[in-house]
Amino acid sequence: MVNKRTKKSLVAGVLLSVFAMQVLAGCSSKTETKPVQANESTAKVSDKKWSGTLKVQLIGDFSIEDKTNPISGKKVKGVSVLKKEFERLYPGATVEFILLGWDGYVQKTDAMLNSKGADVFQVPGIANLASQDLLEPLAPYIEKDKFDLGVFINNQVEGWKAMGPKDTELQIYGLPFIGDTRVIAYDKKMFKDWGVEELSKNPTPEEILEKAKKMTGTNPKTGKQNYGAFYAGADAADSVINAAEAYGGSWGKGFLFKGMEVNFNSPQMLKGLKWLSDLNAYAPKGALVKQGGEKWGTANNDIAIHIRVQPIFVDTIYAAGLQDQFGVAPLFVNKDKNMGGMFAGSPYSIAKSSANKELAWEFLKFSVSDFFQKYMWDEQSSQFLPVTKSAMKWEQIQKNPHAMIELESMGKLWAPRYPYRSGQPRYILSESVEEGLLGKSTLEAALEKAQKESTAWLAAQK
Numbered sequence: 310m311v312n313k314r315t316k317k318s319l320v321a322g323v324l325l326s327v328f329a330m331q332v333l334a335g336c337s338s339k340t341e342t343k344p345v346q347a348n349e350s351t352a353k354v355s356d357k358k359w360s361g362t363l364k365v366q367l368i369g370d371f372s373i374e375d376k377t378n379p380i381s382g383k384k385v386k387g388v389s390v391l392k393k394e395f396e397r398l399y400p401g402a403t404v405e406f407i408l409l410g411w412d413g414y415v416q417k418t419d420a421m422l423n424s425k426g427a428d429v430f431q432v433p434g435i436a437n438l439a440s441q442d443l444l445e446p447l448a449p450y451i452e453k454d455k456f457d458l459g460v461f462i463n464n465q466v467e468g469w470k471a472m473g474p475k476d477t478e479l480q481i482y483g484l485p486f487i488g489d490t491r492v493i494a495y496d497k498k499m500f501k502d503w504g505v506e507e508l509s510k511n512p513t514p515e516e517i518l519e520k521a522k523k524m525t526g527t528n529p530k531t532g533k534q535n536y537g538a539f540y541a542g543a544d545a546a547d548s549v550i551n552a553a554e555a556y557g558g559s560w561g562k563g564f565l566f567k568g569m570e571v572n573f574n575s576p577q578m579l580k581g582l583k584w585l586s587d588l589n590a591y592a593p594k595g596a597l598v599k600q601g602g603e604k605w606g607t608a609n610n611d612i613a614i615h616i617r618v619q620p621i622f623v624d625t626i627y628a629a630g631l632q633d634q635f636g637v638a639p640l641f642v643n644k645d646k647n648m649g650g651m652f653a654g655s656p657y658s659i660a661k662s663s664a665n666k667e668l669a670w671e672f673l674k675f676s677v678s679d680f681f682q683k684y685m686w687d688e689q690s691s692q693f694l695p696v697t698k699s700a701m702k703w704e705q706i707q708k709n710p711h712a713m714i715e716l717e718s719m720g721k722l723w724a725p726r727y728p729y730r731s732g733q734p735r736y737i738l739s740e741s742v743e744e745g746l747l748g749k750s751t752l753e754a755a756l757e758k759a760q761k762e763s764t765a766w767l768a769a770q771k
Contacts, residue, residue, distance in 0.1 A: 352394075352398055352678065352680060353398075354397065354398055354400065355398055355399050355400065355671075357399075358400060358401050359399045359400060359401040359402040359668060360401045360402065361402065361403070361665050361668065362402075362403040362404075362405050363402060363403065363404050363405070363428050363429065363665055363668050363669060363672060364405045364407055364426070364427040364428050364429070365404060365405070365406050365407065365427060365428065365429040365672060366406075366407045366408075366409060366418070366421060366426075366427045366429065366430045366431055367388065367406055367407070367408055367409070367431055368408075368409045368410070368411060368414050368418075368431045368433075368655070369410070369411065369689075369692045370410070370691075370692060371387070371388055371406075371408050371689070372385075372387045372388070372408070373387045373388060373389050373392075373406060373408070374387040374389055375387050375389075385688055385689075386684070386687075386688045388406050388408075390684055390688075391404070391406075391681060391684060392404045392406065394675075394680055394681075395672065395675055398675070399668065399671060402668055404672070407421070407426070407427055415434055418430060418431075418432065418434070418438070419438075422438065422443045422660055422662070423443070425660070425662045425663075427660060427663075428659065428660055428663040428664075428665050428666075428668075428669045428672075429657055429658070429659060429660070429663075429669050429672050429673065430444075430657070430658050430659075430660055431486075431487075431655050431656075431657060432444070432483055432655070432656060432657070432658045433653075433654070433655045433656075434731070435469055435471050435482055435483050435656055435658060436471045436472075436564075436728060436731055437731060438471075438482075438658070439471035439472060439473050439480075439482045439658075440471070440472060440473065440474060440565075441474070442473055442474050442661065443660065443661055443662075444471075444473075444482045444483070444658045444659065444660065444661055445482070445658070445659040445660065445661045445663070445666060445669075446473065446480055446481070446482060447481045447482060447483070447484065447658075447659070447670075447673075448480060448481055450670045451481065454670075454674075456674065459698075460677060460697050460698060460699070461484075461485060461677070461696055461697060461698065462488065462695075462696055462697065462698055462700075462716060462719050462720045463720035463721070464648065464652070464719075464720055464721065464722055464724040465485040465488065465654075465696050465719070465720075465724075466481065466484070466485065467724040467725060468485070468652040468654070468722060468723075468724035468725060468726050469481075469482075469483050469484075469485055469654075469656040469725075469726075470482070470724075470725055471483075472564060472565060479564060479725060482656075482658055483656030483657055483658040484656055484657055484673045484674075484676065484677060485654060485655070485656045485677075485696040486655065486656065486657050486673075486676040486677055486681070486682075486696060487654045487655040487685070487692075487693050487694070487696065488654045488693070488694035488695060488696040488716070488719050489619075489620065489653035489654040489655075489694060489719075490620065490640070490650065490653065490694065490715055490718045490719045490722060491544075491547075491617045491618060491619060491640060491650060491651070491653075491718075492617075492618055492620075492622075492637040492638065492639060492640065492714060492715055492718055493508065493512060493517070493614065493615070493616050493617070493618075493637065493638045493639070493640065494614070494615045494618045494622055494635055494636070494637045494638075495507070495508050495613060495614045495615070495635065495636050495637075495638070496610050496612065496613055496614075496634060496635055497633070497634055497635065497636050498610075498634050499524060499528070499535060499610070499612075499613045500520075500524070500613065502528050502529060502530040502531065503523060503524045503528070503529065503535075503613075504529075505520050505523050505524055505613075506520075507636060508520070508614070508636065508638050509638075510638065511638065511639060511642075512638050513555060513641070514552050514555050514556075514581075514584045514641065517538070517588070517614055517616065518584060518587055518588055518591075520537065520613070520614065521537025521538040521588060521591040521613060521614055522537055522591055523537070524536075524537045524591075524613040524614075525537040525538075525590075525591040525613075528611075533611060534611060535611050535612070535613065536591060536592055536593050536601070536611060536612045536613065537588075537591035537592070537612075537613045537614060538588050538589075538591045538592045538612070538613065538614050538615075538616065539592050539593065539596055539601070539602045539605060539612045539614070539615045539616070540585070540588070540592065540596055540615065540616045540617055541599075541617050541618075542596055542597040542598055542599055542743075543599075543739075544617050545585065545597065545739070545742050545743060545746060546735075546738045546739040546741075546742045547617070547650075547651050547727075548581075548585055548616055548617055549578065549581040549582045549584075549585055549742055550578070550581065550651070550727070551581075551617075551640055551641050551649055551650050551651075552580070552581030552582075552584045552585060552641060553572075553575070553577040553578045553580065553581035554577075554641055554642060554643040554648070554649040554650075554723070555581075555641035555642070555643070555649065556577040556580045556581060557577055557643060557644070557645065558572060558575050558576075558577025558578060558580075558581070558643070559572060559577075559643060559646075559723075560572060560573075560723075560727050560729060561573075561729065563728070564725060564728050565728075566732055566767055566770035567767075567770055567771065569728065569729065569767050570764075570767075571729055571734055571738075571759075571760065571763050571764065571767070573734075573738055573741075573756055573759040573760040573763060574753075574756040574757050574759070574760035578756055579752060579753060579756055582742060582745055582746075582752045582755070582756060583752055585742075585746065586745065586746055586752060588616070589746055592612075593612075597743065597746055597747065602615075606622060606625055606626060606629075606631070606635070607629070607631070608629075608631060608634070610634075617640075618637075620690075620694055620715055621691050621692075622635075622637075623637065623709070623711040623712060623715065624690055624691050626711075627709070627711075632711065635711075636711075637711050637714050637715070638714065639714060639717060639718040639721065640718055640721075640722075642721050647721060648721055648722065648723045648724065649721060649722070649723060650718070650721070650722050650723060651722065651723065651726065651727055651730070652722040652723055652724050652725070652726030652727070653722070653726070654694070654696070654719075657672070657673050657676050659673065677696065677697055679697070679699055682695045682696070682697055682699075682700060683703065686700070686703075686705065686706070687705070694712075694715055694716065694719060695716065696719075700716060701713065701716055729763070732766070732767075732770075733763070733766045734759075734763035734766060734767065737758075737759050737762045737763050737766070738759045738763065740759075741755040741756060741758050741759035741762075742755065742759070744758075
């Protein structure tokens with residue numbers, strides 16, 4: 310769904326006991342909805358006789374057969390459900406899933422693509438792979454079938470566009486099938502204890518700063534220490550970018566490293582970094598290094614607002630029965646562009662080396678069907694958000710207001726995604742932001758350093 314570094318940086322400070330619930334993937338939020346069964350599909354069986362084995366790579370915590378959650382004791386259906394349905398729809402075809410974990414997935418995917426190890430690949434790193442001419446361009450398939458890209462939530466297709474070695478503009482090399490986003494989360498009970506109005510539907514940086522300040526100190530109802538804010542330290546640079554977007558700025562422009570420009574020292578970025586620095590005063594002292602948030606997401610939580618949580622947070626609070634205690638709100642957006650926040654998730658692509666491209670294309674379309682998307686939501690929601698607009702009409706989503714906000718947020722993520730993050734500028738900016746927040750340099754000097762070093766690195770790329 311996301312890259313290895315991002316996948317490992319789950320919501321900072323959540324208790325280990327809460328993290329352990331991720332496998333049950335929001336079961337509590339969906340107990341009233343009967344899981345999708347292969348024989349319940351109404352999709353039309355293909356009239357064509359197919360043949361051959363289609364090898365499909367899938368990255369994450371998946372299994373072929375059903376497995377028992379060791380904590381809940383409940384069954385989680387394996388991807389054999391998808392295999393059975395696809396083979397029903399395409400008589401004569403055989404699907405073989407190749408399951409990878411997130412550890413070393415980049416190297417493993419590269420090796421598989423270069424050795425013709427699969428036909429269909431999950432490619433969160435699509436830009437790099439397309440640039441190596443390893444992926445099949447999808448425009449001809451889309452045009453031939455008159456495939457409606459309007460089925461996707463806004464920005465999802467645009468977010469995964471990439472460029473091959475001969476392209477002069479962005480093209481479609483993958484169809485989204487796993488969605489992802491970050492949201493702002495807050496403790497409604499704490500707001501009530503302090504007599505502070507809950508966050509608005511679309512909070513601004515100023516609103517968050519003002520309310521965080523009011524809820525830092527001794528809780529008037531419990532007598533315990535409270536903190537107004539918390540943030541994922543590893544994502545501090547992304548939070549600064551997002552705040553800059555709220556002030557009308559952007560990360561920069563360009564897609565390929567050659568010719569790319571970054572705006573790391575812009576007035577909006579400085580304003581964003583100052584905002585996070587001010588907010589830091591109302592957070593636990595160890596927030597930047599993932600300390601001080603041990604009670605976040607629990608009944609005994611001591612933090613009012615977390616400015617950047619992953620979707621798994623929603624699953625954990627539903628699993629713990631705390632969905633009424635916590636609320637979520639979307640990330641900030643650039644009002645002129647109506648976009649904001651780092652784009653994430655995973656698309657499916659066809660290997661250029663595949664000898665079965667026609668059937669591979671059929672699988673890509675299958676991956677965005679209601680059958681496939683509902684299976685993933687019902688069984689794999691700890692690592693999955695739907696990418697289709699139809700999901701917003703599902704009963705199981707409409708009963709989960711937190712999930713609805715996540716899907717709405719997905720439609721406004723910055724697209725194409727922040728391309729600078731696939732290179733050294735990502736780490737340069739993160740280090741500089743951290744230095745500014747720790748007081749090792751002035752905020753202005755930190756961003757000037759990020760701009761200078763990133764510009765030099767980009768200029769050296771061919």
